[in-house]
Amino acid sequence: MLLLSTISRRKKIKRVIVICLSVIFLIYILSPIYWVIISGFQKEAALEDRPPHFIPKKEIVTSNHYHFLFTGDIPPDSTLMLQSMYTMSGTLVYPAIINSLIIALFVTFINFMLGFPAGHVFARYRFWADKKIFLLMLATRLLPSISIVIPMYILLNKAGLLDTKFALICIYTAITLPFTIWILKAYFKNIPPAFEEAARIDGCGYFKMMAKVVLPLAMPGIIAALIFAFMTSYGEFVFATILTQTIASKTQTAVLAALAQGMSTSRGMIAAAATLSFLPPLVLAVIFRKHVLAGVCINLKI
Amino acid sequence: MKRYTKTSIFAYSIILPSLLFIFIFLLFPLLYSISISFRGYKYGVPTGEIVWFRNFVDIFTKETVAPGFYESLLVTLKFTVSAVIAVVVISLTIALLIKERCITSTWLKYSLLLPYAIPGVISAVVWNWIYDANFGVLNGVLFKLGLIKDYVGITSNPGLALWAILFAYVWKFVPASTYIFSAGLATIPDSVYEAAQMDGAGTFRTFFKITIPSLMPVLQLVLVMQTIFALVMHFGLVFVLTQGGPGSRTRTLAWLVYMESFTYTRFGRGTAMAIILALIMVVFIYVYLVLLNPERQIERKGGR
Numbered sequence: 001m002l003l004l005s006t007i008s009r010r011k012k013i014k015r016v017i018v019i020c021l022s023v024i025f026l027i028y029i030l031s032p033i034y035w036v037i038i039s040g041f042q043k044e045a046a047l048e049d050r051p052p053h054f055i056p057k058k059e060i061v062t063s064n065h066y067h068f069l070f071t072g073d074i075p076p077d078s079t080l081m082l083q084s085m086y087t088m089s090g091t092l093v094y095p096a097i098i099n100s101l102i103i104a105l106f107v108t109f110i111n112f113m114l115g116f117p118a119g120h121v122f123a124r125y126r127f128w129a130d131k132k133i134f135l136l137m138l139a140t141r142l143l144p145s146i147s148i149v150i151p152m153y154i155l156l157n158k159a160g161l162l163d164t165k166f167a168l169i170c171i172y173t174a175i176t177l178p179f180t181i182w183i184l185k186a187y188f189k190n191i192p193p194a195f196e197e198a199a200r201i202d203g204c205g206y207f208k209m210m211a212k213v214v215l216p217l218a219m220p221g222i223i224a225a226l227i228f229a230f231m232t233s234y235g236e237f238v239f240a241t242i243l244t245q246t247i248a249s250k251t252q253t254a255v256l257a258a259l260a261q262g263m264s265t266s267r268g269m270i271a272a273a274a275t276l277s278f279l280p281p282l283v284l285a286v287i288f289r290k291h292v293l294a295g296v297c298i299n300l301k302i
Numbered sequence: 303m304k305r306y307t308k309t310s311i312f313a314y315s316i317i318l319p320s321l322l323f324i325f326i327f328l329l330f331p332l333l334y335s336i337s338i339s340f341r342g343y344k345y346g347v348p349t350g351e352i353v354w355f356r357n358f359v360d361i362f363t364k365e366t367v368a369p370g371f372y373e374s375l376l377v378t379l380k381f382t383v384s385a386v387i388a389v390v391v392i393s394l395t396i397a398l399l400i401k402e403r404c405i406t407s408t409w410l411k412y413s414l415l416l417p418y419a420i421p422g423v424i425s426a427v428v429w430n431w432i433y434d435a436n437f438g439v440l441n442g443v444l445f446k447l448g449l450i451k452d453y454v455g456i457t458s459n460p461g462l463a464l465w466a467i468l469f470a471y472v473w474k475f476v477p478a479s480t481y482i483f484s485a486g487l488a489t490i491p492d493s494v495y496e497a498a499q500m501d502g503a504g505t506f507r508t509f510f511k512i513t514i515p516s517l518m519p520v521l522q523l524v525l526v527m528q529t530i531f532a533l534v535m536h537f538g539l540v541f542v543l544t545q546g547g548p549g550s551r552t553r554t555l556a557w558l559v560y561m562e563s564f565t566y567t568r569f570g571r572g573t574a575m576a577i578i579l580a581l582i583m584v585v586f587i588y589v590y591l592v593l594l595n596p597e598r599q600i601e602r603k604g605g606r
Contacts, residue, residue: 022406036428051442118317127310140328144534147576151331174327235421237538253423260427278420285419297485
C-alpha cells in the first residue's frame, strides 16, 4: 500500500512537470504568432507604448493596416508623421502574395503531372542506373540555394529571363520535384502492386491504370507531397529576392523582407502584411494536418 | 537483358521531363558555377581573364583580399553546432512530452504546425518585430518583469545577435524533427517500458537505456539532416534580422557568399566560396543519403 502511494505520488509529480514544460513550449511556439496577429490590428501609436499592450483594449483596435494593404488608402485619422510611415512598398504586398500564389500553384500542378508518374516508376521498376539517378537527384536538391543562385543569375541575365515568373516557376519545380518524387516513391512502396497487376490483366492501358487505379490509392501521399511542394515554393526566399526586381515577378517573401528593413515603416502595417503572407500555407497546413504530419516522415521508413 | 532495356526505355520516357527540369535548373547551374569561379570579375563584369584556381587560393591565403573568411567559417561552425544541438534537444523533449498523452499533448502536436507552415523569411519578419529595439514585445516583457531598466537593441548587440538568430531559427526548425522523433518513439513498444517499470527503472534510466538506444537510427538521421539545414537555412533570418552585423558577428558563410557576389559583385570569388560551402555540405549529404540512407532503416530493423 505504501509502495503504491509513492508510485502514484511520483506519477503526479511527473505529470505536473510534463504539463509545466508543455506550457512553456506552447508559449514559445504560439506567442510570436499571437503577437504578430494582434499587432496587425493595433493603431500605430498604440504599438509605440511602453510596455506594449499584451491584450489590446477596444479603443486601440483598428483594421486600417489591412485597409491600406488592400486599397493603398492611407488612414485618414493619422498624423502627418504617421502618414509617411505608410510607404508605397506596402501596396506591393497584396500583388506580391498573388504572384506567390500563382507561382506556387503552377509549381504544384507541374509537380503533380511529372512527380506522380516519376515516383511510381522509381517505386515499381528496376532500370538502368535507377538508384544512381535517384541519389544524384536528391543530392543536387540538398545543395545550398545560395550556391545555385549566382550562376542562375548570370545565366538568366544572359537569357533575358531575370525578373520573370516563368524563371521562378521553373526553378521551384526543379527544387521541389526531387522531394515530391522521394515522398511518392516511399508511398508507392507501401501499396501492394497487386491492384495494378490486376488492372493490367483486365486489359487496362498504362495511362488508364495510372488515372483509375493508382491515383485514388495514392491520394494521401500525393496530397502530402503536393502540400510540401506548395509550401516550399510559396515560402522560398533566396531565389525570389535575387532573381526578381519588379512587381512583375516579386513574391511575398521578397517584398516582406524588404519591407521589414525599412526603419520608419509602419510596424502595424508590417505585422498585417506578415499575417496576410503566412495565411495561405497556414490554412492549408491546418486543413490537411493529417497529411502534413504523415508527409514529414513518409520517406524515413520508421 | 532485352526486357531490362525495354523497361529502361519506358522508365526514362516517364521520368525524362522531371530529369530535364532538375538538370537544367539545378545541375547545370552548379556545373556552370565552376566555370565562373575560374574567372576574374570587376564591377560585376567578367574581365575575360581565366584565373583558374586563384580565387580559391585567395580565399584561403590572402586575408587582405578576401577578408573575414576564417572568421565567418568560425561563426558558421558556432551557429551550426549550437543550432543542431538546440533543435535536437528541444524537439526530442517535445516529442517525449507529446508521448505522455497529457491534455497538452494534442495542443503541442498541432500547434507545431504553425511554425512549420510559416515561410522561413516571414518568420524572420515576425521575429524582427519581436526583437525590435524600440517597440519590440521581447523588450516589453523583460521591461515589465523588471529584468531590464531600458529597452535594449537585441539584434544590434554583438553578444546577442547570433543567439537571437538561433532562437528564431530553432522556432522554425523544431516542428519537423519533433514529428520525426514522435514517429520514432511510436515504434518503441509500450511493453518494453512496462517491463522497465516492473524492474524498477526510473525515468532517467529508462530514457538512457531504452529510449535513446531504440531511437539511435532516427537520432542519427535528424542530426545529419539538421546539420545540412543549419549550414544554410539561416540565410533569410540573417538577411532580415542583422544583415551579417553587428560587425561580422552573424556573417555566416552563406551570408559571405551573398555579400561577395551581390554587394561587391565579385562573382568569381563569391562563386568560389559557394563551391567551398557546397563541398562542406556534400560531406553531410553523403553521410545522410548513402551511409544513413533514410529508406534503408526498415531493412536494418528487419535484419536484427
